[in-house]
Amino acid sequence: MENEHVALGLEDGSIDVERMLVEPEDEHISMDGVDCFPERIPKNDMDMEDFSSSFGGANSCLVQEEKDVPRGEVLDVIPSEVQVGYFQLKNEFSSMGEEYLLGVDFVESITNLDYGSSECLLTSVSDCPILRSSADTDAPWKSDQFRIMEVSECQNDQLNICSSELSDVPRCHDLETLDENISLKSPALCSLENIGNFCDFSSCSFQEVLSDEMDGRLSPTGDMYSSLKVEKDDEIWPAIPDVETNRLQEEDVSAIIPAQARCTETLPAQKRSRKPTQRYIDELADPILRYSKRRHEVSSSTSKGKCLGVQDNKKCHTGSKAIKFSAEETSVIAIQVPFGSIVQKECPKIPECDTVRGSDSLNYVAKSKESHVTPQNKKKLDEVVATIHVKKRNESVMVTSQKKRNSFLKESPPKKRIGSVTSGSQKRDDPLTALHRKKKDDCFTSEIQEEASGRRKHHRLWTISEVRKLIDGVSQFGVGSWSSIKKLFFPTSAHRTSVDLKDKWRNLLKASGIHEQHKRQGEKKRNMAWRPLPKPILHRVCELAAMYPYPKGRKSKILHIHSDSPDKGADITLSNYRRILRSINGN
DNA sequence: TTTAGGG
DNA sequence: CCCTAAA
Numbered sequence: 001m002e003n004e005h006v007a008l009g010l011e012d013g014s015i016d017v018e019r020m021l022v023e024p025e026d027e028h029i030s031m032d033g034v035d036c037f038p039e040r041i042p043k044n045d046m047d048m049e050d051f052s053s054s055f056g057g058a059n060s061c062l063v064q065e066e067k068d069v070p071r072g073e074v075l076d077v078i079p080s081e082v083q084v085g086y087f088q089l090k091n092e093f094s095s096m097g098e099e100y101l102l103g104v105d106f107v108e109s110i111t112n113l114d115y116g117s118s119e120c121l122l123t124s125v126s127d128c129p130i131l132r133s134s135a136d137t138d139a140p141w142k143s144d145q146f147r148i149m150e151v152s153e154c155q156n157d158q159l160n161i162c163s164s165e166l167s168d169v170p171r172c173h174d175l176e177t178l179d180e181n182i183s184l185k186s187p188a189l190c191s192l193e194n195i196g197n198f199c200d201f202s203s204c205s206f207q208e209v210l211s212d213e214m215d216g217r218l219s220p221t222g223d224m225y226s227s228l229k230v231e232k233d234d235e236i237w238p239a240i241p242d243v244e245t246n247r248l249q250e251e252d253v254s255a256i257i258p259a260q261a262r263c264t265e266t267l268p269a270q271k272r273s274r275k276p277t278q279r280y281i282d283e284l285a286d287p288i289l290r291y292s293k294r295r296h297e298v299s300s301s302t303s304k305g306k307c308l309g310v311q312d313n314k315k316c317h318t319g320s321k322a323i324k325f326s327a328e329e330t331s332v333i334a335i336q337v338p339f340g341s342i343v344q345k346e347c348p349k350i351p352e353c354d355t356v357r358g359s360d361s362l363n364y365v366a367k368s369k370e371s372h373v374t375p376q377n378k379k380k381l382d383e384v385v386a387t388i389h390v391k392k393r394n395e396s397v398m399v400t401s402q403k404k405r406n407s408f409l410k411e412s413p414p415k416k417r418i419g420s421v422t423s424g425s426q427k428r429d430d431p432l433t434a435l436h437r438k439k440k441d442d443c444f445t446s447e448i449q450e451e452a453s454g455r456r457k458h459h460r461l462w463t464i465s466e467v468r469k470l471i472d473g474v475s476q477f478g479v480g481s482w483s484s485i486k487k488l489f490f491p492t493s494a495h496r497t498s499v500d501l502k503d504k505w506r507n508l509l510k511a512s513g514i515h516e517q518h519k520r521q522g523e524k525k526r527n528m529a530w531r532p533l534p535k536p537i538l539h540r541v542c543e544l545a546a547m548y549p550y551p552k553g554r555k556s557k558i559l560h561i562h563s564d565s566p567d568k569g570a571d572i573t574l575s576n577y578r579r580i581l582r583s584i585n586g587n
Numbered sequence: 588t589t590t591a592g593g594g
Numbered sequence: 595c596c597c598t599a600a601a
């Protein structure tokens with residue numbers, strides 16, 4: 001179990017890196033990684049295969065193809081490829097070593113934090129005899145890695161030279177260059193980097209690292225209670241690759257210290273390339289880690305402690321949200337799809353995850369197109385995720401249900417009303433529009449601005465002018481032709497869809513008391529009391545309602561008007577009567 | 588895609 | 595205002 005997780009994390013990390021190197025232009029690296037994630041066999045030697053293939057300049061396809069190749073064959077293949085492409089791959093080697101080790105780093109951090117097998121992993125990673133002595137008991141894959149590394153080392157001394165040459169300043173330069181390239185070519189990596197807010201590695205001394213490792217060994221069960229430790233672990237992992245690289249030369253504890261020292265030199269590049277991945281891996285493989293990290297973030301940012309309850313959830317959520325927004329919103333676009341999906345995947349287990357995920361998802365959503373979240377989705381999400389009670393629509397966006405997240409991942413849900421309405425309303429501007437605009441158009445600009453923000457449509461009070469326009473539209477087109485009314489009378493209102501018109505008309509009918517009229521006159525008037533609608537409008541509604549019985553039987557006869565008019569005959573003004581006639585004639 | 592209707 | 599079924 002432990003090894004499986006380890007292998008998964010390692011595998012995924014190495015795959016991403018590998019693909020990135022081979023296909024720098026591919027911006028969907030992480031996505032691919034996630035997609036193939038279940039299909040991949042969590043085999044430990046696969047990492048070496050990837051490494052070897054990349055090392056030899058092989059195509060990334062080899063990762064898939066060589067999946068089942070026996071380890072021995074792989075080992076045989078490695079040296080030849082290495083020798084063939086040695087001169088060309090000098091830089092690649094350093095980079096690949098670097099990137100390849102990222103997977104190891106992931107393993108290290110993950111296991112160290114979660115599964116208590118950190119000793120083994122650390123040993124494999126840092127190759128520290130002291131640590132390894134306590135960890136050699138298990139983790140067969142680890143030994144495999146060692147074997148492979150040794151083979152490559154023995155069969156190609158040039159590698160040692162290369163690594164040693166690169167280990168210092170030149171190497172640092174190479175790494176930085178590589179990092180630059182990666183950053184430029186694959187935004188995904190950048191996003192990964194920026195997603196996680198990591199501590200400054202430069203502030204981490206080797207002593208701290210060692211002490212941390214010791215701590216990890218002392219508490220093998222993984223310290224999920226100490227968020228501080230998590231931070232420290234983050235600091236540790238950048239140093240690993242150097243150790244690994246240098247391990248080729250000497251397997252001695254003394255070698256580690258210089259390696260660590262050099263680590264500080266290569267710090268900038270390493271920090272950039274790794275931190276994101278760390279976060280990514282954390283999200284991917286370790287709910288617990290995220291949990292602890294989150295707690296740390298929340299506590300540190302809000303200084304408010306823990307949020308256990310649902311209601312508290314919201315508070316903390318907002319608190320962390322504010323912080324994270326400022327911190328992360330400036331960052332590069334994240335690898336949105338995998339990140340979101342991964343995050344959500346883990347949530348059911350840990351209630352507090354929701355808080356965490358909420359803030360993250362918020363950023364995620366904010367950065368991504370708004371179209372990703374449709375009203376329908378939002379609502380469903382609210383329903384499905386019972387643990388989170390977020391009333392505000394905007395916030396509910398952040399919560400993605402488990403049901404939906406898969407589809408959320410693959411497709412950008414169709415935007416329904418907002419999009420169509422926006423396009424439809426903004427394009428037309430006919431005489432009628434001008435006429436009505438001249439009439440009394442209020443808060444149009446503000447409305448449009450709000451719409452442009454892409455925020456969810458909130459409840460928007462109907463203004464009197466809007467109601468009048470609606471009535472005019474109904475009088476002209478009759479009841480039911482909401483789309484026509486919308487086009488002609490609300491062309492500039494991005495909100496107020498045809499459905500809205502229909503709903504409003506329905507409400508107007510209720511307000512006008514058309515149906516209650518024959519029931520009880522007193523009730524109608526009582527309702528009228530709290531209705532802000534002007535009397536004339538209500539009258540017009542009544543008239544139109546009489547003219548066009550609500551949904552069905554539209555265009556009822558004039559006879560009805562006359563029959564109904566006696567009831568309120570006194571209220572019908574001449575203009576109204578003319579208007580009614582006009583509408584009738586129009587139809 | 589629009590409309591009717593329930594929530 | 596949202597959602598969905600039906601046309």
